[in-house]
Amino acid sequence: MQDLANHPLWLRVNKDGPVPEHCPELGSCHVWTGCLVDGYGQLQHPNTKRRVYAHRLAYELANGPIQGGELPVKQRPCVCHRCDNRACMNPAHLFLGTHFDNAMDRVRKGRSAKEVPSKWRISPSGVREILASTASTQALADRYGVTNSAVRQIRLGINRKSIASGGNGVGMKRDQLR
Numbered sequence: 001m002q003d004l005a006n007h008p009l010w011l012r013v014n015k016d017g018p019v020p021e022h023c024p025e026l027g028s029c030h031v032w033t034g035c036l037v038d039g040y041g042q043l044q045h046p047n048t049k050r051r052v053y054a055h056r057l058a059y060e061l062a063n064g065p066i067q068g069g070e071l072p073v074k075q076r077p078c079v080c081h082r083c084d085n086r087a088c089m090n091p092a093h094l095f096l097g098t099h100f101d102n103a104m105d106r107v108r109k110g111r112s113a114k115e116v117p118s119k120w121r122i123s124p125s126g127v128r129e130i131l132a133s134t135a136s137t138q139a140l141a142d143r144y145g146v147t148n149s150a151v152r153q154i155r156l157g158i159n160r161k162s163i164a165s166g167g168n169g170v171g172m173k174r175d176q177l178r
């Protein structure tokens with residue numbers, strides 16, 4: 001086993017990376033200058049010889065091994081970036097969350113508008129109106145700013161569990177809306 005903390009692979013890290021604009025107090029990113037996959041640094045682990053994410057390895061070196069590998073994917077811990085710089089491996093910029101947290105974080109930061117569950121954003125009164133309305137699916141979708149299939153699902157009652165109540169995420173059953 002090699003001493004990873006002093007391993008020459010850290011020569012491939014640029015510690016004078018950019019300072020994140022939205023949180024300058026974090027200081028400079030430590031940017032991996034080797035292989036990037038989908039923006040994330042990847043390297044061959046010097047001991048196991050397996051390909052690993054650079055930011056995960058950096059996190060584990062600073063904080064110890066990440067537990068929970070046996071959990072279902074959505075609950076499995078993943079290492080997220082406060083700085084939004086995928087190639088960054090500054091331990092101070094990394095935090096442990098779940099894949100779900102990571103996805104919600106992206107949505108909050110507006111990085112993936114298409115992941116925003118906009119069809120959940122109809123208020124209970126809007127749902128009532130859709131259920132009572134005889135207008136076309138297209139007209140209702142336009143009025144509430146949702147997809148046609150969201151309107152169809154509400155009409156069919158398929159989506160009743162995921163209809164948020166006023167946007168606070170509380171699920172409502174269709175019969176509670178009557």
Ligand SMILES: [Zn+2]
Pocket residue numbers: 020028029030083084085088089090093
């Ligand atoms: Zn960073």
